[in-house]
Amino acid sequence: MLRVSLREISAALKEGQVSPTELCQRCLSLIKATKFLNAYITVAEDTALKQAEESEKRYRTGQTLGNLDGIPFAVKDNFSTAGIETTCASNMLKGYIPPYNATVVQKLLDQGAVLLGKTNLDEFAMGSGSTDGIFGPVKNPWSYSRQYREKHVQHSHTENEDSNWLITGGSSGGSAAAVSSFTCFVALGSDTGGSTRNPASHCGVVGLKPTYGLVSRHGLIPLVNSMDVPGILTRCVDDAAIVLGILAGHDPKDSTTVQDTFKPFELPSFIDVSKLCIGIPKEYHTPGLSSETLALWAKAADLFENAGAKVVDVNLPHTHYSIVCYHVLCTAEVASNMARFDGLEYGHRSNMDQSTEVMYAATRREGFNYVVRGRILSGNYFLLKQNYENYFVKAQKVRRLIANDFVNVFNRGIDVLLTPTTLTDTIPYLEFIKEDNRTRSAQDDIFTQAANLAGLPAISVPTALSEKGLPIGLQFIGQAFQEMQLLTVAKWFEKQMKFPMVQLQGVMDEGHTVSHHQKSAFFS
Template sequence: MLGRTLREVSVALKQGQITPTELCRKCLSLIQKTKFLNAYITVSEELALKQAEEAEERYKKGQSLGDLDGIPVAVKDNFSTSGIETTCASNMLKGYIPPFNATVVQKLLDQGALLMGKTNLDEFAMGSGSTDGVFGPVKNPWSYSKQYREKRRQKAQGESEAADCLIAGGSSGGSAAAVSAFTCFAALGSDTGGSTRNPAAHCGLVGFKPSYGLVSRHGLIPLVNSMDVPGILTRCVDDTAIVLGVLAGHDPKDSTTVQDPVKPFMLPSLTDVNKLCIGIPKEYLVPELSSEVRSLWSKAAGLFESAGAKVIEVSLPHTSYSIVCYHVLCTSEVASNMARFDGLEYGHRCDINVSTEAMYAATRREGFNDVVRGRILSGNFFLLKENYENYFVKAQKVRRLIANDFVNIFNSGVDILLTPTTLSEAVPYLEFIKEDNRTRSAQGDIFTQAVNMAGLPAVSMPAALSHQGLPIGLQFIGRAFCDQKLLTVAKWFEKQVQFPVIQLPELMDGCSSVFENEKLASVSLKH
């Protein structure tokens, strides 16, 4: 049952093949067995079981709330959850318990979803590997697939087992690992520059970033207000559509959300792609792109072309400025948003009482890690009066040019853009941390952050396994608020490639071997 899709399990619940309580207990058991993945920061066992009992009563009375009723879900730990600690994986917010639910969390609960817990991330979502939070790194479930471990044994005789642990991607790596390890059927991530799509690519999942304004940001602890979007991680496109249908729509608590009513997201089965025009951005063919991803990208384009779609090369001429532009805007908004964490109202507060300024400084030094402090310093530099015009204002102008590039492409007749999601498959943790966070983030976001600056919908689709047996994802980008069309095309692609998701027995075999090896089970992977 755990290996089925959300829709399949929903049908099973309605037919009485399994009860919500039984399903909840199975997921809770697997959360404990896969604890070494470090996917969860908080497991809300009592709440989930209570919600399961309530769902069970509704099913008995024939009063099901819909496809999410009784379905286990997880939420990234930067969404506010009433009565449940929300930490952003930071010392600054350890012990903080919000008095309200984020709008997207409340919408899930209103539909009867079971909240299994809060998932791990990079501190305040600043990273691309889920390696920089205070609770330790998230481990990719594919590290324990039989195929990958066999390949590693052949390739790296004598290396420590810890070297095999792959990053899950970030910053929503905990949510991705939770879904990939079958501990829930859907999870919320946040996506500011690719933080949902990146881990989806590394963990073999569907990772969806909606159009900016389609889904409420209320209750999502902000990183970059003008780019943040709640993201969805599932094992198939139909499941993503189900969750999106629940989350989308106007929220009076978020003035950036769409004003018009949103229709239900029902995905038709696309049988004919003859009328589609797929654009291949030539600027995305960068030297750092691995040969396997490049080859798969080409094959995917050929797949559409052989099915009758028109595939053309297109140009996004300001792509080369995108990463630098994103860095300036991101750190500037980070500096502004992080100013609220001063130790006075909530969160961490140091014991220094010499002066208010000394208390501020000590609190922020103790509460934030080097990555967060570095971005705050950079942002404040860009926002200085003497620098504001040369950095922030110019970056805003370049952002407009980048957004216009996409508009021009879609206005020319292109329906969907097809690009890589990441430069390569997931890499081992010890290899990943050789670079600093800023460099890693720039590399991880190279294909994804421009979409956030333009406010467009995008989805990372699992396309194939690498020669090492690891997932490779490809990204589909659509016109603003054409999310349904984007997911419809993604569903067609999903049907063609038939991606071989990790099998539950393989993961459990991995669990057994890990628990037998205490050295690997307890490895903290700190650097």
């Protein structure tokens, strides 16, 4: 029951095969059983059960139902949720309870969805592994798949020894893990440089980054205002389209959203790709790309070509500048956004109040981790009067060139670009932490952040398992506000690949403790 699509679970609810309360309880039980994944920061059990009971009443009394009535969802802990703690996985906001819901959260609630809780992330969404938050790293559910553990993990006789687990990718790793482990049917993430698509690829789920401005950012605690986009994590492309139809559209509380009314769409069941032109960016053949990912990329291109689509190589000549450009603009906006957390108006306040300056410094030292402090320092350096023209202004000019590269390609008749999502499949945590945060982010977001710089929609679709039995995703990048075309292509590709989603063997009883040896049996 927890492994079905949104349409299937909605039909089951309407037919009385399961009630909203029963469904909510199953998800809450599974969250407890998979607590070792550390996917959730806050589980809003009482709130969720109350919302499920309200939904059950609507079903029972024949009231008008929302599109997601009774269906459980989760939210990354950098979206404001009324009455539920919102921390951004940081000491700076620990204990903060917003008085309002982010627009995207409210839209889901308005459709009857049931909010289970808030998911884990890198502190203030600054990272690519979901390993740098104050609540500890998120573990990838695929760490416990039989295929991976039997081939690549030396089983220990020590009950608590578990050093071979894999990262989820970040920064929306908690949301990706929540969907992948079947504790919810959809989760919201945020995507600034790939933070939805990266963990989607590593966790074997669908990760959609809409066009900038299509979905409201109101209530999303900002990282980079000019690039932040709420992301959607689901188990299939159809589900992503359904959720996008609910979330998209103008919001008077966010001046950057589109003014036109968004019309939700349904993806066709029969899809003909023979008239499409698929672009393969030459610049995405980059050092570090694994042979398996490269082979799947080529296989995907062949699939389109064999179906009659035109597949052509394209040039995005300024791609190799995008990581540096992104770093300058990202840190500059981070420095500006984080300035509000000074101990006076927002967040944590240090007790060291000998002077305002000492209190500021102590507050920020205690409230931010080394990653956030490092980005603030870099951003302030780039924004210094003597550096502004040489760094920030030049980076903005390069950003325009990168955006124009995409415009030029699409103006040539290209419908959608096909690229890898990440360089490789996911890696063990102990290997991941050998590199510093900035280096890791540059490596892991190499294929994703250009779409944010250009404001384009992009989606990661799970494609196949590597030799290690781990997911590899491929990315499609579309034209601005052409989500229907992008998702239609992604759905066709999804059907061809028939990705083997991880299957849970059963829902464990509430309160049951999962031992080290039981974890490998829990996931097939």
